[in-house]
Amino acid sequence: MKLTGVTVGFEPNADVSWEGIRAYAIAKTIPDHEIASATNTPEAKAYIQNLLQPKIKAGVEQAMVGQLNGPRPVRLDVVVKRFAIASAVQRILIGGNHVMVATATLVDARTGAAIITYPDLVAQVVVGQGIVGTAVQAAIDSAMPQTTTERLIAEYGRSYRTLAGxxxxxxxxxxxxxxxxxxxxxxxxxxxxxxxxxxxxxxxx
Known part of the structure; x- marks a missing residue:
């Protein structure tokens, strides 16, 4: 099989907790105390998803480089159910890790027929918790060549590659x-x- 492309979509009620929320608030000059309600709208969700979609596409494509090189053209369709980057405040107060949940379907590029589907495939990046753990994690993150978002997407790509390698x-x-x-x-x-x-x-x- 030969991978000809990766498409990324979102479930209608996809849960996205990501820095794109802040980007939307800045673009729309939304004050901090109104962010929670203002970003829970169809317009805001579409804006945030449109920012995130090319990042997931690029990350999964990178993870799959060299994995599918046969004659049959196939496409990988990824539909995101949850993409959550745990904030520093969350990790200090209640804890949490970075999580991506998405259904991955390998599709025949010629016919559009599904070849195999992995529903709700989960990837997780475990990070420091509490005051000390969050501070240490911040230092680690700053020294990393990839952003937190890129690392989570890469982990999802590796998870899929492990299943369908x-x-x-x-x-x-x-x-x-x-x-x-x-x-x-x-x-x-x-x-x-x-x-x-x-x-x-x-x-x-």
């Missing part, structure tokens, strides 16, 4: 069942692939 020792079940190489009749790979196809009615893939 190339076959071989430690390779994924999806890869072993012929998604990344041909299955030959009578082999265990072919049997597993047939079993996977028989479950499509239940799994939606």
């Amino acid at each position: 190339p076959p071989g020792p430690g390779g994924s079940a999806a890869a072993a069942c012929g998604l990344f190489r041909p299955c030959h009749p009578g082999t265990a790979c072919a049997s597993n692939g047939a079993d996977r196809r028989s479950r499509r009615g239940r799994t939606g893939v």
